[in-house]
Amino acid sequence: MTGTIQFQYDEENDVVIVTPHWKIETKEDCEAWFKQYVDYFGVFHRKVDAVFVLDDFVVASQIVTVWSEYRVRLMKSFIRFSYRVNSNSLVNIMVKSSSFRYNAISQDADSVEGAIEGIKAERLGVAASA
Numbered sequence: 001m002t003g004t005i006q007f008q009y010d011e012e013n014d015v016v017i018v019t020p021h022w023k024i025e026t027k028e029d030c031e032a033w034f035k036q037y038v039d040y041f042g043v044f045h046r047k048v049d050a051v052f053v054l055d056d057f058v059v060a061s062q063i064v065t066v067w068s069e070y071r072v073r074l075m076k077s078f079i080r081f082s083y084r085v086n087s088n089s090l091v092n093i094m095v096k097s098s099s100f101r102y103n104a105i106s107q108d109a110d111s112v113e114g115a116i117e118g119i120k121a122e123r124l125g126v127a128a129s130a
Contacts, residue, residue: 003029005036013116016041016050024059024067034070041078049081049123051115081122083107083115 003022010017022033041048059067075082084107109115 002032005033005040007040010116013120014049015116015119016048017053017112018050019053019056021056022058024063026063027066030063030067030070033067034074037074037078044078047078047080049119050079051083051085051109051112051119053085053112055086081107081119083109083118085109085112085115 003020003024005021006019008017008019009015020033022029024030024033107115107118109118
């Protein structure tokens with residue numbers, strides 16, 4: 001059964017709130033998961049800032065390496081600043097590992113609001129260094 005992803009664009013903060021409802025177990029799952037992101041983020045024609053709410057997201061241990069490659073493609077193609085909220089320990093470890101290995105950084109936050117504040121702070125840091 002294919003999972004779903006709920007996307008909510010917060011226009012005021014120019015942030016996409018992403019809530020995937022997935023259990024990734026196969027390469028086909030990875031492809032379907034990734035396509036959902038391509039279909040949504042492709043309409044922006046730019047990299048966006050995103051908060052990933054991961055209460056209902058699981059990656060099976062046997063597919064971790066493959067999923068990590070898709071995640072890196074997602075981050076490098078569509079995401080500028082990102083934060084994760086409520087990720088389970090396995091997903092957290094995988095994300096941190098691929099973040100460092102492939103320079104596809106994502107931060108952690110305790111809440112969506114905290115994530116948005118973190119993104120705003122990162123934007124200010126970029127603006128200050130320009």
